[in-house]
Structures are given as structure tokens and as C-alpha cells.
Amino acid sequence: MPDSELMPIGVFARRSGLTPSALRFYADSALLVPAAVDPVTGYRYYSAAQVAPATALRRLREMAMPLPGVEAVLAAGSDEASRLVDEHVAGVLREAAAARRAAAVVKASLAGVPALPIAVLKGPVLADAVEQVLTATVRERGMPVLAGVHVEVTREAVSLTATDRYRLSTRTLVPAEPPLRTWAGTVDGDELRTAAAAIRRGATVRMEAMPHGIRLRVAHLEDQYCRLLIEEEFPDHRQMLAALGEVTTRATVSKDLLLRALEEHPGDPIGLHVTDCSLSLLPTCDGDVEHRLPATGRGQALRIWFELTTLYPAVSTAIGPDVMLDLRGDAQPVTIRSADRGDLTTLAMPVKPDHST
Structure with a gap:
């Protein structure tokens, strides 16, 4: 390789984010060997192709990966390298969780309470x-x-x-x-x-x-x-619950049917049309029809819109086969709970009909 294509250690250090002393250490460790070394001066030179592995090495070390692990990642193929990185991160998280638990015990003993x-x-x-x-x-x-x-x-x-x-x-x-x-x-x-x-x-x-x-x-x-x-x-939250307005519309629907309809619905936000005999998912474009689900209800007919990421988990965590939706208008929180058990209650905020993520 012509000398003009090589970088001295200082230039390579700036491009890779590693210090010259770190580069010397990794060279001595055989993790990142210079492309050339001047036999007279001992100056080390690196190629442009070494910038990517040097950057990866730096990032792996920033993750507190030990040298043998870094060597294994750099030598592995893409899939195996990804697995090794995930394995290391999982270990770090386990150690951090254990350290937090130990810290709680130590702090409790220091407090003397x-x-x-x-x-x-x-x-x-x-x-x-x-x-x-x-x-x-x-x-x-x-x-x-x-x-x-x-x-x-x-x-x-x-x-x-x-x-x-x-x-x-x-x-x-x-x-x-x-x-x-x-x-x-x-x-x-x-x-x-x-x-x-x-x-x-x-x-x-x-x-x-x-x-x-x-x-x-x-x-x-x-x-x-x-x-x-x-x-x-x-x-x-207690003040917010106490400030909720009166329920104007109530609907009870099968939890499984509603979840399946939400999973298959192509749009987001999702519009609901609630009447005294059905709950429908509103169409997302002209020509589509409402996806109607059997439901029982009372009160005023209502159209209301929700983000899928808000409505779906609120329904999926409800207890029992049927969920009850208590609505207070299209701009107020809806209460979602089991139709026969009230020990889990979720409030979900609606969005405007023209809301777009």
C-alpha cells in the first residue's frame, strides 16, 4: 500500500475516536495492528479500511466489554457478532439489577431503621x-x-x-x-x-x-x-378520577372480538361508533364499511377516536371475557374495565378525528 494512503497515528486517532495511547495498547494486544510500522522511527500508520473496526472497538469498550469479548465480536460474522453483543448487554443488565438490589440492602442497613x-x-x-x-x-x-x-x-x-x-x-x-x-x-x-x-x-x-x-x-x-x-x-390520579364527568354512553363488548378487530383494522387513529346495540370500528377511507361488533349499551350514540397504542393495551389487560366502556363525550377520558369485575380500571384519552401520528 503506498505511504500516501496511510494515516499517522494522530490522524487515525481523530478519525476513530481512540487516543494514541489506546491505539498503542490495542496494537500490543493484537486487537488492532497498524497497517505499517516505519522500521527506522517506529512510527505507526493505519489505513482507511481500519477506521470502521477501530470505531467498533471503541464502542464495544464503551459498553464495558472485556478484551476477549471484543476480539470475538470483531472476528465473528454479522449474526454471531450481534448475538455476542446482545449476550454481553444482558449480562451487564443482570449485574446492574443485582447491584441495585444489593445497594437497597446496604442503604437500609446504613439507615438503621x-x-x-x-x-x-x-x-x-x-x-x-x-x-x-x-x-x-x-x-x-x-x-x-x-x-x-x-x-x-x-x-x-x-x-x-x-x-x-x-x-x-x-x-x-x-x-x-x-x-x-x-x-x-x-x-x-x-x-x-x-x-x-x-x-x-x-x-x-x-x-x-x-x-x-x-x-x-x-x-x-x-x-x-x-x-x-x-x-x-x-x-x-385520585383528583383526576374524582373530576371525571358523568357517563353519557356505556357499551359492553366481547374482549376477544374487540382485540381482533383492532389488530385487523388498517387505520390509526381508530374511530369507534358506539350505539345502544353495537360497537363499530369506523372506516379509514371512502368505500370501506364499518366493522360492526355485537354489543349492549345505553345512552347517546357517540363517535370517538383513539391511538392504537393507547386503546389496545387498555383493552388487552382487562380482566374477564367482556369489557365495559364508559364514555363521557368525544374529548373526555373513557373508562375501560371488566364487565363483571371492577378491581382493574383503565382510563384512556381520545384524540381528535383529524389527529395523525
Whole structure:
């Protein structure tokens, strides 16, 4: 290769994002050997073709991948390299989760405050409730509380609530034993999701309050810790629920039929036409016909539109074979819940008919 096509180490460092000292280290490690070395001066030169692997090397190291793993990725084909990267990221996430759990234990011991028992719940029931309300969480910059689940314990019940501002899901659970005290806090949703997989295997789960989170205890299994999100307060969902207007239209429809219709509907947003004897999905273009589903209802006929990403999870997490929709006009939240069980309730915000994503 002509010398004119080679770059000195300083130029190559700027193009690859690696420092000259890092390039020397990777050369000595045989991970990125220079294209040429001046036999007199010892100066190292690199080719333009080495920029891509050097950049990949830098990014892999930024992911905290050890040198043997980097070497394996760079030497592998595309599919195998992708698998190795995914495997490494999964390991990092497992280690991070374990570190967070260990940190919760350490912080609790440093605080010197004993854990306070607050509620006893059935493990499978709590796990189902967690997974149902988690569909209403969202990761949003500047609002970390929206990625959490608000846990509220009263003398009669335990409530789990989550919201992404377009949906609000709340599930009320009857404790296996009367709660010992009242308590409220917003728990990290990802950690609660991880804990749900473990607590599902326990007949009962003991929930305990700690200074920086909650501990979920299942007999013969490892304790699960979930940290509290304290950066900001959870939205006042009770005030929002209390401020809802009167229901003007109510429809009860098969959950499976409605989900299938939403899956097959070509449009977004999705328009619903509710009458006293049917619920229809409105056509998306001229010439199409309404997709009518059998339903029972009462009140005023109404047309209302929703984003698929808002309406579908609200319906899919409902309990039981039939869902009930309580509507308050085309610009007010609709309440979606089981037709015969009210312990899981979801509110979904509609959009304007001409709304486009």
C-alpha cells in the first residue's frame, strides 16, 4: 500500500475516536495492528479500511466489554457478532439489577431503621396486577416518575397505579391479611417487573417498607427489593378520577372480538361508533364499511377516536371475557374495565378525528 494512503497515528486517532495511547495498547494486544510500522522511527500508520473496526472497538469498550469479548465480536460474522453483543448487554443488565438490589440492602442497613411490615398479598395475584398496570408506564426524559408504579396501602386494600399521561391503569387488591398500617410510595417499574417473576412462585408475599424502597418477601425464595422514585411526586390520579364527568354512553363488548378487530383494522387513529346495540370500528377511507361488533349499551350514540397504542393495551389487560366502556363525550377520558369485575380500571384519552401520528 503506498505511504500516501496511510494515516499517522494522530490522524487515525481523530478519525476513530481512540487516543494514541489506546491505539498503542490495542496494537500490543493484537486487537488492532497498524497497517505499517516505519522500521527506522517506529512510527505507526493505519489505513482507511481500519477506521470502521477501530470505531467498533471503541464502542464495544464503551459498553464495558472485556478484551476477549471484543476480539470475538470483531472476528465473528454479522449474526454471531450481534448475538455476542446482545449476550454481553444482558449480562451487564443482570449485574446492574443485582447491584441495585444489593445497594437497597446496604442503604437500609446504613439507615438503621428496621423494615416495616405493611401488607400480605397472594403472590400470583400481585404478579398479575403488576404486569397489568405496567402497560401504562413510560420512560420520558424529565419525568422519571412515569416509569414507576404508585403503591398505596390502606386498611382495606392495596392499590397499584401507573400512568403515561394518555392512559391510567389502577388495580385494587384485597390483602390476604388485614394491612398493619397505611403507606404510599412510587416504586421503580423495571425493578417491580423483575420482582414479579419471582413473587409469582410464592403463595403469599409480605410487603415491607424500607427507607429507600420496598422489600417483597416470599418463603424459601430470595427477597426482592424495589427502590422508590423520589425525584417528583406521582400525578394526583385520585383528583383526576374524582373530576371525571358523568357517563353519557356505556357499551359492553366481547374482549376477544374487540382485540381482533383492532389488530385487523388498517387505520390509526381508530374511530369507534358506539350505539345502544353495537360497537363499530369506523372506516379509514371512502368505500370501506364499518366493522360492526355485537354489543349492549345505553345512552347517546357517540363517535370517538383513539391511538392504537393507547386503546389496545387498555383493552388487552382487562380482566374477564367482556369489557365495559364508559364514555363521557368525544374529548373526555373513557373508562375501560371488566364487565363483571371492577378491581382493574383503565382510563384512556381520545384524540381528535383529524389527529395523525
